[in-house]
Each structure stands twice: as C-alpha cells, then as structure tokens.
Amino acid sequence: MEMPATSEMASTQDAPSEASGGDVIIQTQNLTKVYRDFWGRQKVRALKALDLEVRRGEIFGLLGPNGSGKTTTMKLLLGLLFPTSGQALVFGKDATDVSKNERIGYLPEESYLYRFLNAEETLDFYGRLFDMPAALRRQRIDELIESVNLGWARRRQLKEYSKGMARRIGLAQALINDPDLIMLDEPTTGLDPIGTREMKDLILRLRDQGKTVLMCSHLLADVQDVCDRIAILYQGELKELGRVDRLLTVQDVTQIQARGLSLEAQDEIKTVIQRHQGTLMSMNNPTSTLEELFLNIVRDSEARPGRRAQEKQ
C-alpha cells in the first residue's frame, strides 16, 4: 500500500483530547543542548530548540533513532545536564532545582546502580535519599521487591544479577518514593517478552493511578501499545508530535467495509466511486503502523532537512 506523505497524514482540526486539559507537568521552551569538549569547542548539537509539554496523567513517548537526543532531553529535564539555551521546567520548577526530585522517579538507560549492594540495600539506600523513615522504607522495599518479582534474589549482590534482573531492580529503585512523574529511558531493553509485557502493564497501571510517565524508546511496538502521545526526534529536532491514535490514522484514505447492504445500495456506492474514478476496496480509515510512520519521518527528514513539526491533535 502506498503511504501518503506524513505531513498530510494527520488533521489539525480535531477536538482536543481529554489529556490536554490537565495541568502541565513538564514544559520545555526552546530547549537546546550543545555538547562541548574541555576547551569549550562545540562537539555535538544534540538538541535543537525543543518545545514540549507533558500533561498530568498521560504516557508520553519520546521516539527517535539512535543518537537523536532522547536521553539528552531526559537528562536536561533531570538537571543532569544544563541547557545551552532555553529552559526546562518540571512541576513548574527549574530542572536544576533539587527539590523537584522528591516527586520524580528515574530509570536510566542502563542500570547505573552500586554493584556491591544487594537488592534490599539498594532500595534502602535510595529510600534514605528521600528521607523516608525506617518503617516506611521497609514496607516500600517489601512491596517493590515483590512487584518486580525479585523476592528470590533480594539478598544477592547486584553484580551477580542478569541484565533483566538489574533492569527490574532499577525500576523498583525508580518507584521507591511513589513518584508523580516517572521517567523511563528505554524501559523494556533487556527484558524478556514476559518482562516486557509486565513493564507495559505496569506503565498503564501507573497512568491509571494518575501518574505521569515520560518514556523514551526506539522499540516502536512498545510505544504504540502504551503511549498516549508521542514526540519523534530526529537529529535533535522535533519532527512529529501528537496523539498516537491520530498520528497513525491515514486521513486521506477511506476504507469502507459494510454488511447487510442491498445490491442496489452497493451499486449506488460503486457508481459514486466510479464517477470519481475510484476503485472500491473496502471502506474505512486504515491505521498505519508506527514503524511506517517512523521510517517515513526519517526518510522525509533526510530528503528535506530542517522541517519542523506542529502539534497535531
């Protein structure tokens, strides 16, 4: 099937979705990051003038090929990097403000945890960093270890953990403070299919609890399954932004599929189509896959560099 150009794919006059009414949790304005070397020389323009809003209660996906600036965006939001220009606000506070971390959970790209601690010690350590009292810590630790299915390995040092186990304890670590905003950098890498499924269910469950999730990934199936809205980055530029269901609806193709139509009615429709020099295949709006959308954006960006996205609802 012929794919229409992405630019015409989504309509802009749709009614605002239910998520857009909520308050803004993350806001970036003109957020730009240039990596410099020791001498201050410019190395990489990793992020170019990003404007983004993530609202309460939505699952927001950052997409893009390797090196497109997803992790950079996340680190800027966490205050691990300082913007070259523009600003990033989280909960209305500057991203470098430490106190915003009280309500954030972060799962980094890889499990950057202390390998000489065991699962309990790890969670206890991070719990203390949230100034949690001992009783509360113990309770959270038990709950979390249970929910990531690591009960059998809770006293083993992390250096003995497999990649997927490390990922799970990393997730538990991100949830220790019962955060309102969870940032997940490629949450499903290293997980087996069951683990991936569980991770996705967990993300949906968190959303249902009213939490906001920002995740980045290049595993499109995952994003398609769970995200409410996505932004697609390519070489540090925002290429596409909008609701997943809308973005994947091909607006200029109509698919008609019907039952119980009389022969006359079918003939009538056929004549209408013939009158317009069309061929009826079936009747509806088909959805493309995210993979197709993604590849199209990449192709399109390479053909016409510099084009930037408008928010599509």
Place this chain on the structure above:
Amino acid sequence: MVLEREILPFLVWLLPRVDSDGVLQLGALLLVLLIAAALLVASLFIAYLRMIIVQGPGEGFYAVAKSVATAVTKDFPNTSWRRIGAMTKLAILESLRRRVLIVFFVFALLLLFAGWFLDPASDHPARLYISFVLTSTERLMLAMAILLSTFSLPNDIKNRTIYTVMTKPVRASEVVLGRALGFCAVNSVLLLLMGVISYGFVVRGLSHTHTIDPDELEMLVDAEGGQVLSGRTSFDVGHRHDLTLGPDGIGRTGRRMDHEHQVWVEGEGENRRYRVGPPEGALVARVPIYGSLQFMDRTGRPGEGISVGKEWTYRQYIEGGSLASGVWTFRGLDQRQFPDYIPLEMNLSVFRTYKADIVSPVAGTITLKNPTTGLTSEALPFGAQEFVVYTHPIPRALKAVTAEGTLIDVDLFEDLVDQQGDLEVWIGCSDAAQYFGMAQPDVYIRGQEGSFAWNFAKAYLGIWLQMIIITFFGVMFSTFLTGAVAMFATAIVYTVGLFREFILKLVGGELDGGGPLEALLRIVFQKNVQIDLDMGPVIDRAVPVFDQLLLFFLWVAAIVFPDFSEFNTSRFVAYGFNISGNMLLQHFLVTVAFVIGLSIYGYFFLKTREIAA
C-alpha cells in the same frame, strides 16, 4: 626535645594581639575570617568570570547570585542527616568492598619486620620505637585517606551510578559531607586498630628485665650506718645498670638508656632472691610548667642574646664567662605541689667556639632569685651537653648571699619564692668562649606526670585530625577532577602543608638562590647561590618576575593550606613530653574550619558540575 615554636595559650592564639616585637598578630580567629573573606571574594569573582564566558555578563551575574541564594536559602537549611547517613553508609560499604582492611594487615606486617630492625639497644630506644610507629602510622594513614577519598566520586561519575543518586532529592552538600564522613569513619577504625597494636608494640618492644648475680654485690655502709648493697645488673639488650639496695631490701638501679628499674629482695637465707622490676621512666609524659624568658646581656643588664647564625631565629645565645644570662620567671608555684624539691629540667643547646674536647659538658650555673625581695641564692653549678635533657632537682634547703656578702641558710619556698609564688631562675654559662642557646621552652619545671598511654592516644588524635583534613581535601578535589588528578592535587596540598615554613621563608626572600626557576637554572648551569645569575639582560629580568608569580601562588597555598608539620605531634610523645590539651584544641578547631570550608567548596563544585556531560 627542641621546640621549634612556642605553643601559645589558647586565647592568645585565638585572638588578635600585639607580640613582644610590637608586631600585630591577627590571631587564629581573625586570620580564618580574613582568609574566608578573601577566598569568598576570589571564588565569586572566578565563578562570575566563568559564567560570563558561558552566559554573558548580565545572565552570568544572575546565575552566580542565584546559585549562592539557592545554597543559602534552600540547600543548606534542608540538609538531612538521614541522607548524609545514607551517603556515609555507602562510602563505608564501598571502602570495605575495596578491601581497605588490607592496609591494616600491611601495617601489622610492617611492625612484625620492624621488630628485627629497630635496635632496642640504642641510646634512646623509646624514642626510636615511638617515632617509628607514629611515623609509619601517619604515612600509611594519610596515603590511605588520599586513595580512599579521591577515587570514589570520580568512579561514580565514570560508572554513572551518580545519575541515580543525583536525581534523588539529595543535596550536593550531603553527597560531599556523607562521602567524607564515611571515609573518615573507615579510617578512624583503621587508625584505632593501628593505635592499639602500636601501643602494644612499643610497650612490648621496650620491656625487658635484668638479673642480679649476688656475687657481684658489694656491701657498703651509708651515712646513717645502714648496710647498703651496691653492684650492677646483668647485661641485657645492650646495657646494664648500677644499683644500690637499701637496708630495707628495696632499691633502684641507676638510669641507663632513659629508664631505670626497681630492685628488691625476696625470701630469706637460702631462698634469698634479688628481683628486678620492669623498666620505668622510659614511657613518660612530662607536663612542663613554662616560665617567661628575659635575656641579660654581657654587662648584666636586660638586653638581647646573641645570634650565632644558625638554628632558629628565636633561639638566642649567651656568652660564657660573662654576666650574660637567661632569666626565666616562673609564676604561681605552689609549695603543696613541690613539697620536697622543684624539679627543674633543661635542654639547652650548646655552641662551642672551640671543640678540643666535645665530650665533657660545658659548665653553667643556676641562680635563684626572689623577684620581690631580690634575695639571691648561691650559684648551683651544672654541666650541659648537646641534645641531652638534664634534670636538676632544686632542694628546699639552699644557701643565699646577703647584701653584706655572708652566706645564710634559706628555704626555697619560704625565702626565694615570693608571696605570689613567683621565682626567677638565672642561668649563665661559666666556660669562657662557649655559648648556651636558650629559648623559652628550653627550661621548665616538671609538673605532675601525665599518662603515657593517654599521651600516645593524643598523638593518634593528631594523626586523626590530619586524616580528616586530607579526606575532606580529597573529596573536595574529586568533585571536579578525575581520580588520579584529585589524588595528585591532594598530595600537593599535603606536601605544601608539610613544607609551609620553608615556603614562607622562600617567599620572604630569606633564602639565597632565588625562586624555583632561578634555582633550577643555577643547578643546571652550576652557579652557586652567592654569585649573580648573569645570563643576559632578558633572562636576568624575566626569571625573577616569573619566580615572583610562582612564589605568589605558593604563598597563597602556604597561607591557605593546613600546616601539617604542626599537626605532627609524634616528637612530643617520642621525647616524653605531654601534648597539651590546649594544642590539641587548637588543632581541632583548625580541622573544624577546614571541614566547613572544604564542604562548602565541594558543594559548589559538585552542584555546578554538569554531571552527565
């Protein structure tokens, strides 16, 4: 022991004053405040310059102001002990994982082998043993502190484990403080273990006894007609003692190698045995009572001593065979403390203008004078030798010379010590053309004995304080340098601190040969320090300018960095002097000042560092 510097009373040390030369001394408190203010201004200026480059003048100013405001209003007040505790615990676990306890075994091994090489038959075995354990503990401990503190944070940044930490509500100050406290805790435990082992090593290493062969004893009759046994002990660990046994069967040996033994008789007739107790007096902690020193010149009038051009400038010399003398005034002496005699100890340095006979002591006299009545005792002769501490018990019963020139019997406390308990001790040199060098701490009255074990512990406290300062320096550097560089920087701080005195002299132009670059050129081109550099007009001009700049930085470093040589109190213990609580308190406060200052710097460096860059 020769004290290089006077230990000031606490308040004199702390507060501003005008010293005896009329020079204003700032005192520690003002000095710290001044340095802090200077550092504050300099740091803000440098931070502003950096932000101007990054963000431009207006924005840069705003950025600096904002980060200071955040620190003061948000981060410091919200400090949580639980978070600091978490970082501390992490640092401890990390250290244990890095198997720091191995250092302890290295130390134990070191002592094991040292036992073979330390010669208990040396002239001053206690000095040897104590210096050895304290020096090796100090070196090992400080190396340990540098290694532990400098690599940890850079490793966290390299492994990116810091990402999961800094995205929690933990403040940079808590990370710095927690880390440093953790390493201090680990090192403290190590130090404690080393201390206990060292103490055992010293006590065991020095412990020995002798036997007495009854055939070598000789019966004498003393002044009261009692029977006294005299003789000598067996020869063990390189020495033997003379001994006398009183009529009651109890006696003491003579003093050899800084110690003596008690001797007693057990049993009767056939079973009569002579016993020798453990060594006594080797491990002591004298508590000296210092007086104030005033010089009399060779005509006997108050004046200056002579500089013989060596040693420390503050030690002055008096000429033998003249009226020149050093007068120590001791205040507040209490008869109850010294019922029988006043134990005067001195450690004069001797400068011989002729050395035909360098073995026999140089003769001197001690004269005691009542500061109020002017009554003066007869001169008591003594002999002084280099590097030897002499004890002169001044007996109660003395003879004094009246104005008419007749000798009368006087009592030390009744007649020579005045109402306020003050006493003047005049010390002169009677050998013409020989000199005595004197400084205030060289002559003192030996007050009550301190406990050696506690004194030993206090020396360890000195090492402990150094370890804390080094650890905080290490952690501070590691917030913005890589591990190896931070280690190097910390080592430099320690070195500069150790040679602070030398650097200050160098900067003050008191040393020949010019600054570092000039000195290097002189070495390379083999020009001795007395001649001009003379290498062409350009070099002759440029070298001093360069050196001045270099010396300026060294000067700043020497002023700001801690004086580690001052913290090293092992010589006190080794020479058997009590480490005064006052000095310990001074060192403690200096440490606190460094801990606070370095934590603040560490906070700002870590806070303004782009961790993921």
